[in-house]
Amino acid sequence: GQNIDQPTEMTATEGAIVQINCTYQTSGFNGLFWYQQHAGEAPTFLSYNVLDGLEEKGRFSSFLSRSKGYSYLLLKELQMKDSASYLCAVRGGAYNTDKLIFGTGTRLQVFP
Amino acid sequence: DGGITQSPKYLFRKEGQNVTLSCEQNLNHDAMYWYRQDPGQGLRLIYYSQIVNDFQKGDIAEGYSVSREKKESFPLTVTSAQKNPTAFYLCASSTRTRGRPYYNEQFFGPGTRLTVL
Numbered sequence: 001g002q003n004i005d006q007p008t009e010m011t012a013t014e015g016a017i018v019q020i021n022c023t024y025q026t027s028g029f030n031g032l033f034w035y036q037q038h039a040g041e042a043p044t045f046l047s048y049n050v051l052d053g054l055e056e057k058g059r060f061s062s063f064l065s066r067s068k069g070y071s072y073l074l075l076k077e078l079q080m081k082d083s084a085s086y087l088c089a090v091r092g093g094a095y096n097t098d099k100l101i102f103g104t105g106t107r108l109q110v111f112p
Numbered sequence: 113d114g115g116i117t118q119s120p121k122y123l124f125r126k127e128g129q130n131v132t133l134s135c136e137q138n139l140n141h142d143a144m145y146w147y148r149q150d151p152g153q154g155l156r157l158i159y160y161s162q163i164v165n166d167f168q169k170g171d172i173a174e175g176y177s178v179s180r181e182k183k184e185s186f187p188l189t190v191t192s193a194q195k196n197p198t199a200f201y202l203c204a205s206s207t208r209t210r211g212r213p214y215y216n217e218q219f220f221g222p223g224t225r226l227t228v229l
Contacts, residue, residue, distance in 0.1 A: 004154070033217060042202060042220035043155075087154070091215075098143055098162075098206055098215035099170070102154035 002026050004103035006088050011109045012078055020073045020106045022088035033100065034062050034073045035087040043087055046073070075108075083110045114139045116221035118203050123226045125197075133188045133224045135203035142208045143215060144186035148172065149200040149223075161186055190226065197228045 004024045012018040024032070031050040035043035049055055049064035049071060061074040075082055085105040092101050116137040125131045135144065143162045147155040157170030161180040175194025180186050186205075190197045204218040 035220075040200075040223075040225075042222050045217045045219070048217055089155075098145075098218070099157060099160065100155075100218065102147075102156075104152060104154045 002092060002101050004088055004090060004101055006086075006103040006106045008104065009107045009109070011111060012075075014078055014080060014110055014112050016078050017074065017076050018078060018108065020075070020086050020088075020108065022071045022073070022103060024069050024071070024088070024090045024101075024103075026090050026092035026101060028092040029066060029090060031091040032062075032064055032071050033089045033091070034060075034071075035089065037085045037087055037105065039084075046086075078110050080110050080112070083108060116203060116205055116219055118201075118221040118224050121222065121224060123224055125226065125228050127228055128192045130189055130191050131197075131226065133190065133201055133203075133226070135186045135188065135221060136184055137186075137203075137205045137219075137221075138184060139205060139207070139219065140183070141205035141219070142183070143206045144180065145204040145206075145218065146170075146176070146178065146186070146188045147202045147204065149202060155202065158188065197226060200225050 006022045034046040037043040047062035054063045059076045064071045085107045087105045088103040089100040119134045145160040146158040149155050156172050158176050159178045161167035164183050167180050177189045202223045203221040206215045206218045
């Protein structure tokens with residue numbers, strides 16, 4: 001079956017570093033996405049990994065290990081505005097479709 | 113400005129009534145998608161369309177219908193057959209690439225929160 005697991009909630013302190021993990025089991029794999037979603041708003045794209053390794057984009061980095069079915073999102077120098085849900089999504093199935101399978105999201109709370 | 117619009121932001125309907133949610137994009141994206149989001153659950157795909165006049169069922173299509181008569185528009189109708197229609201509905205779009213990975217990331221609209229009374 002198709003399954004994506006990520007922690008339900010995490011807390012961290014302003015200025016700290018936090019790592020949000022995501023494990024997946026899907027019938028196909030054509031990339032993994034991380035999205036940020038503030039309460040009541042639309043998800044916004046953060047990162048995309050299709051090859052193993054680390055992708056860095058400012059304060060945010062994302063890592064992928066396809067052999068382990070594992071990814072993490074690393075947030076550095078946390079700010080209060082980073083309090084949001086972080087959604088892990090895998091593009092699975094046939095290579096020429098764009099069906100995403102989403103995890104339930106990790107709600108991150110940043111405290112002063 | 114380019115983007116995806118969904119209207120209205122909040123929608124109330126009586127049980128048994130059909131309701132249509134609007135989704136328009138001016139990004140010239142080929143593919144469009146409808147998701148449903150419920151508390152404690154991930155986004156679930158209702159329908160998607162990769163090209164005009166063609167669409168495919170997602171994982172939870174029962175009780176919903178769509179059309180794709182124009183590239184810019186992908187309206188979703190929530191019918192009375194949908195047993196639990198109260199939810200946050202998100203529309204998204206993406207553009208094709210020439211080769212792999214075939215599609216770029218999906219961009220999301222602001223969502224419509226539907227409440228059935």
